[in-house]
Amino acid sequence: MTDTLPRRQVRAAAAGVAVTFGLNGVAVATWFARVPVARDALGLTAGALGLLLLSMSAGAFLAMLTAGEVTHRLGPRRTVCVSAVVVATGLAVAGTGIGAIPSVALTAAGIFVLGYGSGLCDVAMNVEAAEVERALGRTVMPRFHAMWSLGTVAAAGLASLVAWLVLPVTAHLVVVAAVVAGGTLLAARTYSFAGEPEHGTGSGVLAAWREPRTLLIGALVLVLAFTEGTANDWVAVAFVDGYEFDPATGALVFGVFVTTMTFGRIVGTIALDRWGRVPVLVTTMLLAAAGVTLAVLGGSPAVAVAGVALWGLGTALGFPVGMSAAADDAEQAAARVSVVAVIGYTAFLAGPPLVGFLGDHVGVLRGLLVVPLLLLPALAFVPSLRQPAGAVREDVTP
Numbered sequence: 072m073t074d075t076l077p078r079r080q081v082r083a084a085a086a087g088v089a090v091t092f093g094l095n096g097v098a099v100a101t102w103f104a105r106v107p108v109a110r111d112a113l114g115l116t117a118g119a120l121g122l123l124l125l126s127m128s129a130g131a132f133l134a135m136l137t138a139g140e141v142t143h144r145l146g147p148r149r150t151v152c153v154s155a156v157v158v159a160t161g162l163a164v165a166g167t168g169i170g171a172i173p174s175v176a177l178t179a180a181g182i183f184v185l186g187y188g189s190g191l192c193d194v195a196m197n198v199e200a201a202e203v204e205r206a207l208g209r210t211v212m213p214r215f216h217a218m219w220s221l222g223t224v225a226a227a228g229l230a231s232l233v234a235w236l237v238l239p240v241t242a243h244l245v246v247v248a249a250v251v252a253g254g255t256l257l258a259a260r261t262y263s264f265a266g267e268p269e270h271g272t273g274s275g276v277l278a279a280w281r282e283p284r285t286l287l288i289g290a291l292v293l294v295l296a297f298t299e300g301t302a303n304d305w306v307a308v309a310f311v312d313g314y315e316f317d318p319a320t321g322a323l324v325f326g327v328f329v330t331t332m333t334f335g336r337i338v339g340t341i342a343l344d345r346w347g348r349v350p351v352l353v354t355t356m357l358l359a360a361a362g363v364t365l366a367v368l369g370g371s372p373a374v375a376v377a378g379v380a381l382w383g384l385g386t387a388l389g390f391p392v393g394m395s396a397a398a399d400d401a402e403q404a405a406a407r408v409s410v411v412a413v414i415g416y417t418a419f420l421a422g423p424p425l426v427g428f429l430g431d432h433v434g435v436l437r438g439l440l441v442v443p444l445l446l447l448p449a450l451a452f453v454p455s456l457r458q459p460a461g462a463v464r465e466d467v468t469p
Contacts, residue, residue, distance in 0.1 A: 080263050085203045085211070087261030089218040090254060091151055091196045096222025098158050098251045099189055101244060102127070102165060102182060103223075103303045104230030104325055107311055107318045108240055109169045109178060117308075117435055121427020124304050126179040128416070128423060130161070130186025131193075135416045138194035139276040139409025148262040150195035155255035157188030159248040166244025192255075194412050198405050199262055201398030210340045216391035217336030220329050223303075227326035234319045275406035285407050287455035288396050289414030294449035295389030297418035298359055298442050302328045302382060305426050305435055306366075313436030314372045327376055328383040335387025348392055348456040356450060359385025360443035367439050390415070396456045 110120050142150045165181030168174045200215045226247070233243045279285050306328055307321035316324065335355070342351045362385050365378030397411040398404035429438030 081203060081206050083261045084199070084263040085207070087258040088196055088200045088203055088215055090258035091192070092200070092215045092218040093222035093225075094155075094251045094254045094258070095158070095189055095192050095196070096219035097226045097247060098162055098185065098222075100223035100226035100303070100325075100329065101162065101230060101247045102185060104227045104307065104322045105169065105234075105240055105244070106304065107307050107321055108234065110308065111318075112169050112173055112240070113175050113178065115175070117312075117430035118424075118427045120308070121424040121430070123175065123179055123182070124423035124427070127182035127186035128300075130183035130188075131190035132186075132413070132416045134187045134190025135194065135409060135413040138191050138412065139279075139406050141191065142195045142198055142405045142409070143275075147195040147199040148259050151192055151199075151259045151262070152256055154188045154192035154195065155252045155259070158185055158192065158255075159188075159252035161185030161188055162248040162251070163245045166241040166248075169244075170239055170241035190412070190416060194405070194409050197394045197408050197412075198398065201395060201404050201408070202401065204395065205401060210343045210395070212395040213336040213339045213343065213388055213391040216394075217333050217387075220333035220336055220387075223329040224326060224333055227322055227329060231319050231322040231326065234322060275403055276409055279403065279406040279410040282407070284455055284459070285397065285410050286414070287452050288393055289411040291449055291452035291455065292390060292393035292411050292415035293418050294445050294452075295356075295386070295393065296415040297422050298363075298382075298446060299332075299386045299390060300418055300422050301426055301439060301442055302379070302386065304423050305430075305439065306379060309366075309436040309439060310372075310375070312430075313367075313434060314375060316372070324376060324379055328379050328386075331380045331383035332387045335384045336391065339388045343388070343392070348396065348458070349453050352388060352392060352453045352456060353450055355385045355388050356446050356453070357385070359389075360446045361385070363439055363442045363446075367436055392456060396458070399458055 106120070106124070109123070113123075115123060138150070145153070161181050161184030163181070165178050165185060168177030168181050200212055204211045230243070302325070307318070307325045310316045310324045311318060311321040339351070359382055362378045362381030362383070366375045366382060367378070369375040369378050393411060393415065394408055397407040400407070425441065426435065426438045429441060
């Protein structure tokens with residue numbers, strides 16, 4: 072149960088969580104935006120690139136298997152601090168493997184560490200965010216995820232500028248790593264909810280794996296994570312290959328995706344509070360399916376980019392609403408968020424090699440059509456997002 076805290080303290084915690092989300096987005100998107108450069112520098116085919124991207128997904132998946140227990144034992148504040156150092160280390164090593172010492176193995180090791188740190192941070196910051204949302208008594212989780220998206224927008228813009236200026240990729244990633252580490256450590260000092268480590272009690276993760284609702288939410292998040300992750304991994308490459316964009320413009324197309332996703336997360340809270348999770352998620356998932364189809368089959372670059380914009384808008388609410396639903400019960404939040412995250416991050420394990428395999432046979436652009444083929448059947452899982460009877464929100468003291 073969330074303790075009653077002064078509004079000033081809750082606002083400070085909310086600001087700290089928002090910064091954490093934003094900087095995590097910066098770190099991850101900095102890598103995603105430089106994927107075309109990494110492919111060219113390391114001489115990788117689409118299939119080989121898919122296997123390289125799998126390294127980051129494997130790191131994130133390993134983090135998800137342990138993040139619930141770690142967050143339970145250390146508390147969100149300490150977990151986020153540890154993850155900040157891990158993320159920065161991975162990003163710096165990946166930059167070295169792309170530019171200073173070109174090596175597939177070194178790059179793979181770097182993004183594995185980056186994925187692990189990002190995944191660990193993901194669970195801890197979502198647990199803290201759910202507590203803030205519960206204390207405020209209104210939907211704010213998508214806005215925290217919007218900060219993650221804003222971070223990706225900033226990272227995509229910076230990556231495009233760095234590519235246009237032909238600056239060293241190693242220096243780019245190392246500088247970003249230092250900023251992410253320092254900023255996250257400062258932000259975590261404001262955390263006020265579930266901030267102390269817990270000892271002597273079980274985390275409840277094993278029990279959460281036996282809960283039908285938690286598993287259904289996880290299955291939905293799996294598809295939604297695949298929808299978002301496919302854009303993160305492959306949109307820039309797909310437009311470079313399929314529409315003959317240069318790498319800088321490809322990074323900007325990725326920027327279009329994260330920009331519209333950010334917009335959707337900012338305004339989506341209004342729709343969620345007015346109409347509820349289920350109708351809003353059904354609508355946005357249909358938008359995402361239409362957007363991907365338009366991006367691939369639109370014919371002209373302008374129409375395809377418009378499809379990417381629609382794809383981003385339709386993807387906006389899936390992951391944050393899934394995390395919020397998993398954390399409906401404060402006492403079981405860490406365990407359930409961890410389980411849902413493990414299931415969801417399976418998409419990041421399967422996604423890169425799947426799209427890479429399709430890319431080797433039909434081209435990366437057409438390979439993206441696997442996204443709507445998964446989205447439409449997943450609509451059957453959306454009712455699991457309904458808030459359980461008896462779940463309440465708490466207001467902070469003035």
